[in-house]
Amino acid sequence: MNFQEFLTNASTPNFWQQYRSYCFVGTSYPLLWFSKLFNSLKENNILPSPYQRLFLETTERKIIDATLTQSILGNYSFYWCGALPSERETKQGTDLASMLVSYTGPHTVAFFITKPPKNSSVHTLIITIPQELTPEQIMHFGQKYLLPEDRAKKNFLKNLMQKNVHLDVETCSLLLSHIEFIPNSELAIAADFLESLTGATPSLSHLTEQFFAKNAAQFFHLWSKVHHAYPDIFWIFFWAEQIWRAHHVINALAEKNFVQAKKIGYRLPYAFMNRDWKKSSTKELAKAYEFLYLLDYALKTGSTFCGLDLFYIKYFTGAFA
Numbered sequence: 001m002n003f004q005e006f007l008t009n010a011s012t013p014n015f016w017q018q019y020r021s022y023c024f025v026g027t028s029y030p031l032l033w034f035s036k037l038f039n040s041l042k043e044n045n046i047l048p049s050p051y052q053r054l055f056l057e058t059t060e061r062k063i064i065d066a067t068l069t070q071s072i073l074g075n076y077s078f079y080w081c082g083a084l085p086s087e088r089e090t091k092q093g094t095d096l097a098s099m100l101v102s103y104t105g106p107h108t109v110a111f112f113i114t115k116p117p118k119n120s121s122v123h124t125l126i127i128t129i130p131q132e133l134t135p136e137q138i139m140h141f142g143q144k145y146l147l148p149e150d151r152a153k154k155n156f157l158k159n160l161m162q163k164n165v166h167l168d169v170e171t172c173s174l175l176l177s178h179i180e181f182i183p184n185s186e187l188a189i190a191a192d193f194l195e196s197l198t199g200a201t202p203s204l205s206h207l208t209e210q211f212f213a214k215n216a217a218q219f220f221h222l223w224s225k226v227h228h229a230y231p232d233i234f235w236i237f238f239w240a241e242q243i244w245r246a247h248h249v250i251n252a253l254a255e256k257n258f259v260q261a262k263k264i265g266y267r268l269p270y271a272f273m274n275r276d277w278k279k280s281s282t283k284e285l286a287k288a289y290e291f292l293y294l295l296d297y298a299l300k301t302g303s304t305f306c307g308l309d310l311f312y313i314k315y316f317t318g319a320f321a
Contacts, residue, residue, distance in 0.1 A: 006127050017048045019125040021103040022110035026129030029083040029112055029270045030170040038080055047078045054079040057258050071106050081111035133172055135161035142176045152184040208242055209269035212276045216316040240292045247285040250277050287320040
């Protein structure tokens with residue numbers, strides 16, 4: 001099922017009664033959107049049974065199996081499992097994904113994965129989340145879930161979409177959340193800020209995602225748009241924190257300590273936690289961190305040398321590896 005069809009049908013109770021397993025597939029996990037979606041479904045009593053959150057990354061497999069295969073006194077639940085944890089690339093994780101994709105009850109489950117399943121049962125619906133939403137889809141998205149029946153805000157959104165912006169689902173959710181809570185009288189004042197959320201000014205998360213993915217072309221394209229927004233001292237501390245977290249996440253994932261990895265990596269891009277952590281080594285990141293330390297010292301002692309440029313060149317050419 002494509003995303004447009006999902007938005008059209010998801011607000012009806014019958015939609016959630018047709019399947020036992022709802023598998024969302026996308027390139028990145030839209031956490032805010034899922035939060036807004038299920039809050040809306042709960043508030044409007046759309047789900048077929050009481051909502052419960054099942055944390056796969058912190059729950060033992062035997063408890064997961066017992067929870068999903070048993071019911072108490074005929075009471076059933078709707079379990080939102082979130083994104084499958086990083087261990088899904090192991091045999092244990094693959095088995096967990098296969099179990100959810102082929103789940104037949106007695107409860108209802110919903111979860112997110114980044115790769116379409118090879119096999120699924122007739123009890124499973126696969127919903128594809130696109131990388132980008134068109135302006136038309138954003139308008140439909142906003143009117144369907146995140147905006148109240150407010151003509152002024154809908155007109156504001158419509159005018160914003162005339163600039164032909166394309167947003168991912170998570171950024172769209174963030175934009176609509178801001179519009180929803182800004183008073184109508186303040187919309188004009190907040191216009192520049194809201195427009196920045198549409199991609200006119202790239203977000204730091206997108207920049208960091210391309211950094212750890214080692215996608216130099218896309219990184220420098222974003223960097224050219226955002227570097228002037230903050231002084232060099234900010235960027236040094238920003239990258240130092242990101243690299244420090246990434247270093248410890250790689251260690252934790254290498255030891256299969258997924259709970260610890262999630263705690264440390266909560267400010268890192270989802271793509272890094274999901275797959276890009278394999279593109280870096282702790283040795284490489286330690287050297288990059290050391291270079292930032294020296295760069296911080298040089299800046300504070302009066303150096304005006306283009307240290308950040310050298311840092312990026314060394315990183316993307318593999319000089320730290």
